[in-house]
Amino acid sequence: LAKTTQPISMDSYEGQEVNITCSHNNIATNDYITWYQQFPSQGPRFIIQGYKTKVTNEVASLFIPADRKSSTLSLPRVSLSDTAVYYCLVVLSGSARQLTFGSGTQLTVLP
Amino acid sequence: EAQVTQNPRYLITVTGKKLTVTCSQNMNHEYMSWYRQDPGLGLRQIYYSMNVEVTDKGDVPEGYKVSRKEKRNFPLILESPSPNQTSLYFCASAEYRAQQYFGPGTRLTVT
Numbered sequence: 505l506a507k508t509t510q511p512i513s514m515d516s517y518e519g520q521e522v523n524i525t526c527s528h529n530n531i532a533t534n535d536y537i538t539w540y541q542q543f544p545s546q547g548p549r550f551i552i553q554g555y556k557t558k559v560t561n562e563v564a565s566l567f568i569p570a571d572r573k574s575s576t577l578s579l580p581r582v583s584l585s586d587t588a589v590y591y592c593l594v595v596l597s598g599s600a601r602q603l604t605f606g607s608g609t610q611l612t613v614l615p
Numbered sequence: 616e617a618q619v620t621q622n623p624r625y626l627i628t629v630t631g632k633k634l635t636v637t638c639s640q641n642m643n644h645e646y647m648s649w650y651r652q653d654p655g656l657g658l659r660q661i662y663y664s665m666n667v668e669v670t671d672k673g674d675v676p677e678g679y680k681v682s683r684k685e686k687r688n689f690p691l692i693l694e695s696p697s698p699n700q701t702s703l704y705f706c707a708s709a710e711y712r713a714q715q716y717f718g719p720g721t722r723l724t725v726t
Contacts, residue, residue: 538714547619547705547717548658591658603648603715604674605658 508592513610522579524609526592529573537568537575540591542608548591552577579611587613617642619718621706627724628696636691636721638706644716646709647689648673649681651702652720658705664689696725 509527516522528537536555540548552559554566554575565578579586589608619640628634640647648663650673660673664683678700680692689708693700701724707715 540715545703545720545722547707547720548715549717550714553714603660603663605650605660607657 508594508606510590510592510606510609512607513612515612515614516582517614518583519581522582522586522611522613524577524579524590524592524611525574526577527574528592528594531572531594532596535572535594535596537566537572538593538595539564539566539577540593540605542589542591548605551590553595582611582613584613584615587611617716619706619708619716621704621718621721623721624719625722627726629726630697631695634693634696634723636693636704636706636723638689638691638718639687640689640706640708640716641687642708642710642716643686644708644710645686646715647683648707648709648715649679649689649691650705650707651675651700652705653702661691661704696723698725701725 536553538553539551541551542548552564552566554568556568559566567576589610591605591608622637645666649661650658652658659675661679662673662681664670667683667686670681670683683689704721706718709715
């Protein structure tokens with residue numbers, strides 16, 4: 505299983521763009537990078553998934569360099585409600601495999 | 616509405632008294648999984664199921680059982696609960712393993 509490393513915590517202010525980087529040096533060829541968001545006492549919620557280059561949806565963007573050993577989740581113009589824990593996962597698509605959530609990054613958005 | 620439901624949401628029990636936490640999804644997903652979440656340890660996978668009658672161990676399966684007799688249901692069974700199983704439990708389902716849909720959680724206390 506590819507292990508991921510992310511910062512334990514980050515602070516930001518409302519209206520700023522936030523970038524959370526995840527390191528996954530042992531990512532395999534068929535692995536996908538996936539990000540989840542979790543609020544206290546709630547189940548994680550899927551944010552975005554990508555394989556290479558850039559993926560964008562209505563919530564976030566995901567940047568993946570050519571070597572795929574890291575990825576960056578970008579949250580544009582954060583608000584107080586974006587305060588949550590963000591998890592980076594590396595997932596093998598297409599075969600039976602357990603999923604491992606790391607410790608995540610606690611993002612705190614300040615007014 | 617597409618959702619994953621868990622019951623009960625809160626449970627206080629005593630050591631050794633068998634209990635079952637139910638999980639049901641209405642999205643016709645093949646993949647289902649159970650996680651526990653503890654402070655400082657993040658989300659850890661207990662068991663997962665790729666399809667009916669197919670289950671496999673996750674990171675922390677000891678003390679738990681699961682069954683997958685129907686596609687929509689994936690109950691978690693604690694045959695003889697112990698205090699170290701006090702935790703917040705989440706059930707999840709997915710069509711594609713990375714994009715999992717989580718239930719609201721079950722907070723279990725074993726005294």
